[in-house]
Amino acid sequence: MPVFTDRNVAIELFGDLWSKMVDETEFGKKVREENLSVQFICSDPDVTMYVDGDGPLFDDETQGKNPTVVMKMSSDTAHLYWLKKLNVPKALALRQIKAKGPVGKILQLMPLLRPGQALYPEYCRKYGIPTE
Amino acid sequence: MDYFDLNTNLTDEDIALRDAARQFAEKEMRPVARQLDLLSADAAVAEDSPLWPFLKKAYSLGYHKILLPEYYGGLGSSALQTSLIFEELAWGSFGLALLTTVVCFPFYLICITNEEHLIEQFVVPFCECTDGSIRGCWGITEPGHGSDHVNMGEAFFSSPKLKGDVRAKLDGDEYVINGQKSAWVSGGTIATHTMLHVQLDPSKGFAGNGICILPLDLPGVSRGKPLEKIGQRDLNQGEIFFDDVRIPKEWMFVDPDFYVPMIDMILNAANLSMANWSVGLSRAAFDEAFTYAQERIQGLSPIIDHFTTKQRLFTMFTRVEAARAYVRAAMELNLNISPPHVEYSIAAKTLGTDWAFENANEAIQLLGGNGLTREYLPEKLFRDARAAMIEDGNNEMLRQHGGHVLKENYPRGPLDF
């Protein structure tokens, strides 16, 4: 069974998390400075999120956006990623994550997402998502 | 010599990067490459070798970190910019272009691990290095196994009979490494770190391999003599030996679980680089032939005025242009998707190096007797191009692997993003 059984919970959790990251962490400052944007296309449940320096957008709101980097993965893989339990090169090599966008920008994005990884367990607890 | 770029949309920044690389290639690389080519392999890496001031200059300009992301202090250049720079550098010298890039290989691979401690410990200092004192190399080939390492699609690759020459065993929190890499490790005689392929689980053959970062000043590491060879003599090579070398287990950042697909990702970056350098070498050969054909008088006129010379030069020109267009397209694709469609990178490397060799060969023929002498560049280009068809995978073995990838994936669907 997928970790997120209700896609609305995923949208709420990530809406909260991205907003915090954009407004209050180094992530927001950097993506604004460097004009970066990222789109996560998650499956099972299907949730598409787009984030830039202005904050997150979901599903239909993301239409017409032209993100610097697109990452495609299952919602479970995304969950492991945010929990820092995913070996990223392994996931890329095994096609558990597919990415589109300049490799240099993808590599650049990884460390920028770390503040979110630090916050994620707290948000999981808040929304009742298991972390073990 | 300048060339008209089929891409008429280069930005001012693209052009500035290309021109700076061209100047560096002409003023710094060509003269040093010539000197190193004439030295013995030992002298080429000796303390008083012109290699050292060259490396210092290359690092001070950031050419060692072209492939690394800006965030850690790399140049963060786009796929097109990387192509433009690599072509110019290899126009200056294939061997030195390779050396200034292979030094980043271990650090490039660590970047995708996203492991903070490895990045802080290894990548950041490398990016900050401006004096050439931190130098990586890629230790894959072994005395008993060359092509075997790139034949991931074949059944023997996972046979327990395939015994690696470098093995690592876990002992508590450390790996203990024993064995030997072959004399072909580029930059191996002078490297401070290696990206080392080791056999972890012999029951799976090479599918049981892993990759670690290994500083080469650890107890138990020793080196062989620099290798004498026909071409790319400006790029040193030598064996590396491991005798009970101990590393923390976290330094083994690729394990057997994803070793095979990871090799494709490494091959992708390496083959694309080789492909771009081949275009630079092809162009250098064309430039030499074109200039000579305007100056050399036979039959009472410059040989360029003769019908067959025009044909021959035009064929050389076509190879440069076609290779550049294809290599850039493959680069644009495979530096913008992960995992890459590796067959396009293999095609770029094999086609690029074959054509570079043909151009260098034709340049010699066009220069007649002079083409065979050290007075003229084509003789060196020919030797350098010859090595490139074996380097980074024998071309026929790469084609075999490319064919395997096709068998598994052709036709690929559109990118589903």
Ligand SMILES: Cc1cc2nc3c(=O)[nH]c(=O)nc-3n(C[C@H](O)[C@H](O)[C@H](O)COP(=O)(O)OP(=O)(O)OC[C@H]3O[C@@H](n4cnc5c(N)ncnc54)[C@H](O)[C@@H]3O)c2cc1C
């Ligand atoms: C200039 C240069 C730089 C290099 N730099 C590096 C480096 O930085 N690091 C590193 O580790 N290595 C490096 N190499 C090594 C290079 O990758 C190997 O030389 C290459 O993979 C071929 O291996 P080999 O020389 O052992 O030839 P072999 O594998 O022994 O091949 C010999 C011949 O047998 C053929 N052959 C092999 N296997 C098969 C098969 N299964 N079926 C049919 N035919 C087969 C090959 O096509 C070839 O013609 C470099 C090589 C060169 C020339």
